[in-house]
Each structure stands twice: as C-alpha cells, then as structure tokens.
Amino acid sequence: MNLAYIAGFFDGEGCVSIAKNGSLTVSVVNTSLPVLEMMVDVLGVGVINNRTQKVNKRQYAYRAYGDDAAAVLRSLLPFLIEKKPQAETALDYFDNHRGGVRKAGVKGLFKNPMRDVFRAKLTEQKFA
Template identity: 25%
Template sequence: MRSVMTPVEAAWVAGLFEGEGCITWTSKGQAGLAVTSTDYDVIERLALLVGLGSVVAKSPRTEERKPYWIWKVGSQEDFLSVAEQIEPFLLSRRSARLREVRALLAQHQERVAARRAEKFRPGTGICRKGGHDRSAVGVTTQGHCAECDRIRNRTKKAKAREAAEAGVSP
C-alpha cells in the first residue's frame, strides 16, 4: 500500500528525520529508513502519518538509559515512496545521501534483473550451477534448471533419512 502525505505532514516527517533519522544501505542491496527516539508518542505519530513501516520497542543496555523505539521502512517500494515525499524538505546532506542510496538501489535492481535474465532463460542454454543443457533436462516453473532441482531434492531427502536413522531431527 502506498501512503501519500500532505506537504505539511511530509515536512514534519522530514524535520524529524533530519534530527533523528538515518538512511541505510546494506551489502545485500537493501535500502532503508529509520528513526529512533525515546519518545513513543513521536514515533507513534510518525508511523501514523507515513502509514508504512514498523515500530520496534528496544530495551536499554544499561539501567541508566531509557527505553527507545525505532520506526523502520525496509521494503524497497516503501523506501522509495517515503523518500520521494520527504526529499523536497530535507537539507542538502541528507538529500544527497538519499539520492546516493536511490542510485545504488537502481543499480542493484538492474544487476539482479540482468542475472535473472541470464540465468533463468527457460529452455535455453547451459545452467550456470551444474552445467546441464536446459533444453534437454527442462526448466521448473520458477525458471531453475530441472536437473539441479532434482539433485537438490534428492540431497535433502537423503539428509532427512540419515538424520531420522541417527535419531536427530533435521
């Protein structure tokens, strides 16, 4: 579900984000937004206005510290939706980081699409994993080499049998 904020709401979210937020990029190609606060009412309002993401309660590591809450957006679609709405209200440093992570996300999505197109061309070529001729062995509905799929299933069943014979759950 795509959430649309009014300009005033987006400006409020951007202001909070400037002070308490962070933009993340993982090595696995995941972009995210997060805001951390010890004021639950602020995080609750943020989640309500944005309408996306999740709120997680965290316990302090020491008794001297207060409990805190984190609002996170991890889905790529939600990341792009929120980023698009708050970017006009962000200052230059955060806006530049947002553009950088958007570009990284676009590059990652292009690489993934290219790999999928190369690897999962149904019924053609040689599979990259096992070297099987996919036109001879076939392709699963997910686009995987059928022979690699059969080998993987046989291996799983053999391991389950061995575990059962040893009295260990797999």
C-alpha cells in the first residue's frame, strides 16, 4: 500500500474535521481492519478503535489528531482529489489560526472565532 492508494481510499471514505475544542482530526471508518492497519503502518501515525454501531458488520475507525492529523494531510495532499480543498482548508487553519484563549470554567474549550469560520468552511466544502 502506498500514499496514492491511501489518498484514494481517504477521498472516498475519509473525513476532515475541526473539533469544538479546536483540534484537527482526520478519520476513516471502514469494515476492513487490515486496510486501516496498513494505513497506520504506512503513515506512521493514528489509532484504530472498534466503532460501536448497529450494523451487520463490525466497523473500525482510524483517527489521527492535531500534529498527527496535519502530518497525514500533508502526506496525502499531492494525491487527493475530492478532499483536496478540505485538506488545504484544514491545514490553513492548523498552520495559521488554531489556538485561542481557554474559556473560563469550561475544560478543553477555547474561544477562537476563526475555529468556527473554518469549521463552517469545511462543512460547506463537504457538501459542495
């Protein structure tokens, strides 16, 4: 498995998101554990968890967060087609606009108006 294959797989099955706490996340949910394990081997980052769903087949979720998610997107970017605009938007956010001020009394939440701008842009790109 190479980066081009992973990028094609990610184009069809993957997700790029910015969490409410401002963390960049990439994920892929699939029923093929061996493919997701190969992604971890080739990319060198990420974790795989069982995904609890009421479906006929067991599902697994590959996820990478923060710096690891950015590294995944940078590795796949030259090969992405469908998710390329989302990857570029996410990396712009990660490189230039992440961070912020911790909200008083709310663990893990940051006040960063740019987070909401970039989350909205990602959502718009997903449905374009």
